[in-house]
Amino acid sequence: MKTFYIETFGCQMNAHDSEKVVGTLVHEGYTQVVDEAEAGLILYNTCSIRDKAEQKVFHRLNEYKRMQGEGKKFAVIGCVAQQEGQKIFERAPYVSLVAGSASYRNLPDMLARLEAGETRITGLDDRETEETFDTDFTSRSNPHRGYITIIEGCDKFCAYCVVPYTRGKERSRTSASVLAEAQRIAGLGYTEIQLLGQNVNSYRDPSGKRSFAELMVAVGEINGIERVRFTTSHPRDFTKDIVDAIDATPTLCNHVHLPVQSGSTNVLRAMQREYTREWYLERIAWTHAAKRDISLTSDIIVGFPGETDQDFEDTITLLEAVKYDSIFGFKYSPRPNTPAIHMHDSISEEVKAERLAILNTRQREIQREHYARHLNQVDRVMVEGGRNSRGQVLGRSMQNKTVNFTCETTPTVGSYVDVKITQVFPSSLVGEAVSEAIAPSAALLAQQALNARVVVLS
Known part of the structure; x- marks a missing residue:
């Protein structure tokens, strides 16, 4: 069985890139695992926005070094991969694939070359491409x-x-x-x-x-x-x-x-x-x-x-x-x-x-x-999580604000509830449900069950 493990760091773009990479790998016959020890291929999707990002990448690769004798293969993808390029092979010679995001559309070919035994595969020369990474095989990890x-x-x-x-x-x-x-x-x-x-x-x-x-x-x-x-x-x-x-x-x-x-x-x-x-x-x-x-x-x-x-x-x-x-x-x-x-x-x-x-x-x-302008407003809130230690349900408003609210029954993630705002804080709102939850569709519930088997770390 071809197995893989992926770690993702950085912005929402990176997280969604990983959803598409995961989908592509699954379509190519790979199975995602949640423990790197079980993976034949370990991918590290990197971000270069923050300070010393490349140092963090090489530190993480050094942690992976202990597994090189187990027959595992390693891939560095994303922004640091594009930024550092061939230097990754020099500093971490056990890495077999280095690819920037502009080359993700070529992943099936790169994976085939990896499986054929190539040890230095790059996708680093596509920044002038007019093509985008469109795929029908996205593994959507967000439940809602x-x-x-x-x-x-x-x-x-x-x-x-x-x-x-x-x-x-x-x-x-x-x-x-x-x-x-x-x-x-x-x-x-x-x-x-x-x-x-x-x-x-x-x-x-x-x-x-x-x-x-x-x-x-x-x-x-x-x-x-x-x-x-x-x-x-x-x-x-x-x-x-x-x-x-x-x-x-x-x-x-x-x-x-x-x-x-x-x-x-x-x-x-x-x-x-x-x-x-x-x-x-x-x-x-x-x-x-x-x-x-x-x-x-x-x-x-x-x-x-x-x-x-x-x-x-x-x-x-x-x-x-x-x-x-x-x-x-x-x-x-x-x-x-x-x-x-x-x-x-x-x-x-x-x-x-x-x-x-x-x-x-x-x-x-x-x-x-x-935030005081929201006091006593009624907002429609999408449920994003279960109850916290205070018995409140986590949701998000149309304005992308966090809303913690109380309700008689715990609504399903992805459902909508009308909430009256009773307290305001600098970074969140608190309220109480004033309507029954509008449940998510059966299709979304089925998709959530599928998503539970897909892991993308951030």
Whole structure:
């Protein structure tokens, strides 16, 4: 029996890539196991976004070294694989396959070569490809949300970001292929779909039939689909028709993740983001003017080379102007192959840590104030987990907020419950059920049972 074990690290794109890799392996006759000791093939799906990611990869590979005498084969895939390339073979000669995400469509051929005894197989030269990794064999590990990648790669070349160098140029799927996959997901019983891309709203339909906003609406109109989410947007391609589509289409979730990275135009210019603070705030004004209450979240980097006290203060005042419902804050760290690695990293680690603490403290205060608007609202919540130690059920609102609520009976994961919000906290809502759960379809229950046998670690 051909068996495999896979570990996945990084963003939701990586997690969904692993779902497609798992599906491809299963289609090629492999069986997934939950213990690396039982696997004939061990795959490590890597991420290069965080600091020292490549060091963590080699540390993990060193842990695998003890198993090389057991006849196991090893594969490193994903962003660090593309970034480090042949160096992986040099530092970990027991690795047999190194492949970046742009070459996943060639996995069946690479697996055949691996089985034939080849020991140094690479998929590292496809970053200029126009093709995407479309497959009918995705093993969906999420029990209640179906993911669809609609665009791969990135053309933005922000000064700090390694993604264009590891995932290649932007290339979109046709709207017909996206809608066909969405139909398949709906047929499995899923009621929520999340559209994915490094810059999801940079989507350009190769067939010219639909804009990104029109594609979202079309997915939201599929029978059985209750919610459509998307991540991650880039401000440069965030257009007014996206807000209009959310306003007009009840199935489109009223949540936009729009990474700003800095509130200072000077820093944005140094980051090569190619927009200004004022330009970004114009897009925020569109969402504030919408009829629906659109939740806004963002990513922010502090301590980018050259960031002055005034630049940092501009970021704090941006928080106050936008009133994000949450942010992901990071200290700047240089990444290989990026333009910023050649900049003098003039901000000390102590100052970076201090600024990140100030940023998070102010954002928490804003969330404490801003979440109060939900008190006494009734929100429809999708159930995502069982009861916690306080007897509350875990769910998520249309705005992607965590809702912990009480109810008489424990609803099934994937069902929907109307919940009245009785308490608000800076990062979550608490409420009580005011309706009976709308149970998931029999098809989704069957799919959940199948998913329970598929393991993707994150």
